[in-house]
Amino acid sequence: MGNDGGSIPKRIELVKEKKKAAVQNPDIERRAVWFFCALSKNPLTAPIAACRLGKLYNQDSILEYLLDKTAYGDGDKICAHVTSMKDITKLNLAENPSFDESRDSNERSTVGSLEQEATSRYICPVSMKEMNGKHRFVYLETCGCVFSEQALKEVPGSECLTCGTAYTAENVITINPTxxxxxxxxxxxxxxxxxxxxxxxxxxxxxxxxxGVENGSTKRKVKDNTVELPPAKKINLAPSSATAAVVNKVKEELEARNKLQKSSAIQSIYRKKGEEKKQTYLSTGTFNRY
Known part of the structure; x- marks a missing residue:
């Protein structure tokens, strides 16, 4: 039956159903976690690090996050467990010889580059498999070397296949587990x-x-073990008796020499205090009115 004299509505127009959850492309998710930093969302560039949960990061981004927790908006949700550089391991990755950086940069610059398959920059040094998420990869926490899980199982041992560092099963961390x-x-x-x-x-x-390291006893022990040196002798700056005698003798010689150098005429000019003035024949018997 119609509602307005001609139009017959369908059930889908009258009854609203619950929307289905959006299904994300698994290839896009895979490339996002294997080719981009989990924190900054920038392409992974050396040096690359990983946490114990297997997430990949640019090491510079982790440093920025530790210095400023607000540098990235969702940093507390992604890597709240990373509180210091000790919580991450720097990875030793093997370069892919078939990787072309110029071609890869052109692919990333185009729209929908995540939907295109890209060549990984790194590979497993044993199996030569690309590190692109299609194969399970692990890293050794003791040295940071990265291998495909299959290669590590096929070559069992307790030493790293690349550098020879010893490790245990607890040191094998899966990268980007699903x-x-x-x-x-x-x-x-x-x-x-x-x-x-x-x-x-x-x-x-x-x-x-x-x-006793913290309560200061170590300092006291060090002080007790030190050798005490005798106090330094004070230097007496006062002249000794022999020096004083020499100085007096030199002084007397200088005074005697000065007396000899003066002539009788010069000495007659100077009169000692209290000495009476001698009269000459010109002034003898005269009266001085002054």
Missing amino acids: DKKEIEAMKLAMEEKKAQAKAERKAKKAEKKAN
């Missing part, structure tokens, strides 16, 4: 390791305190 159970297990392992490191720091601090 399984939720695996992610939860990695979070628990990270929290346990942080708690263990905190307990070790407290134990070391208590040991130092017991040994």
Whole structure:
């Protein structure tokens, strides 16, 4: 039946159904986590680092985040577990010989570049597989070397295949895991390791305190072990008796020499105090009215 004399509405126009959740392209998500920094969203460039949850970062972005937590808006949600540079590991990545940087930059500049398949800059040094998210990759926390998971399983051992650094199963960290159970297990392992490191720091601090490092006893021990030097002798600046005798003798010689140098005529000019003036034949017997 019609509503306005001719139009017959359909059910879809009258009944509203719940919208379906938008399905994201898995290839775009894969490229976003393997080719771009999880924090700054910029392309990954050396030096590249990873946390214990397997996320990839530009190391410079982590430094900026640690200096200013507001540098990136969602930094607290992405890497709140990163509180210092000790919480990340610098990766040692093998360059891909078939990677063309000029071609890759042109592809990224075009619209919808995330939907296009790009060549990875890095590969596994053993299996030569590209590090693009199509294969599972892991890194060793002890040295930072990166391998495909399959290559590490095919060549079992307790030493790194590249640098020979020893490692255990706990040091093998999966890069960009997708399984939720695996992610939860990695979070628990990270929290346990942080708690263990905190307990070790407290134990070391208590040991130092017991040994007297913090209460100053070490300083007292160092002071007691130092050799005390005898006090320096004071220098007497007063002249000695021998020096005084020499000075007096020289003084007397100079005075005697000065007396000899004066002639009798010059000495007659000067009169000692109290000495009477001698009369000459011109003034003898005369009266001085003054």
